Amino acid sequence: MNDGFSDYGWWSLVVINSLIFIVFAFSFTRPKSPRDWRSFGAFSAFLVALFTEMYGFPLTIYLFSGWLSSRFPEVDWFAHDSGHLLEMMFGWGGNPHIGPFHLVSTVFVLGGFILLALAWRVLYRAQRGQTVAMTGPYALVRHPQYAAFILIMFGFLLQWPTLLTLLMFPILVFMYTRLAQHEEREALAGLGEEYRGYRNRTPAFFPGFGSKLRLGTAVLFILALPAVIAFTSAPDRIEGNAPALRHDLIQAHFDELRRMGTRR
Secondary structure, three states, X not given: OOHHHOOOOOHHHHXXXXXXXXXXHHHHHOOOOHHXXXXXXXXXXXHHHHHHHHHXXXXXXXXXXHHHXXXXXXXXXXXXHHHOHHHHHOOOOOOHHHOHHHHHHHHHHHHHHHHHHHHHHHHHHHHHHOOOOOOHHHHOOOOHHHHHHHHHHHHHHHHOOOHHHHHHHHHHHHHXXXXXXXXXXXXXXXXXXXXXXXXXXXXXXXXXXXXXXXXXXXXXXXXXXXXHHHHHOOHHHXXXXXXXXXXXXXXXXXXXXXXXXXXX
């Protein structure tokens, strides 16, 4: 790889970061049916594409380097921090990791994982009791898990937009919408009027102002980012060895970052 891309080529970080977020998502979704695996696989593909450009090879910057350099000549587009395209293009300056787009991205990504975790707990109990999931996040929307996937992907687009993930995002949103419709037909067939009544009074993906939990409460909930730390650090909440695996992956991530700094 030439000197222009010396800040990239960290394929170990591509693998480690992809695994961290895929394991987190798997811990909170536990896909079982082929349809579950398709939706989880599409989300995983989005993450792999994202981290490939974030640490491996900056394809988007490479393809648009001529245009970017002519419009923003003061930016070194092959420096790693320049991959935060929105921070660079809007000229916020300083460390992009504490810039407004990155901070908002953090809210969406961590808030999405919180929503994903809490939705899974409610859905798991409802499936075991063969009832309709109507509490927690399901009191706000009928499909909080798909909404969580969308929040996470949108957050990453704000942080590190790439050509491939921008193309994948609307396709995945459409796919999740179709999957939600298919699941609702199955729920109506299996749960009958109980689910029909729930569907008639609860929005699909976006909470209404008349929900049991007010919109302001939902926003505060998403902003309560420390809750995700408390949840993921409690081993009795996740089955199997997922917490230990997540800890090992995060430690490997920071070890690799230290080696990256030493090499520079």
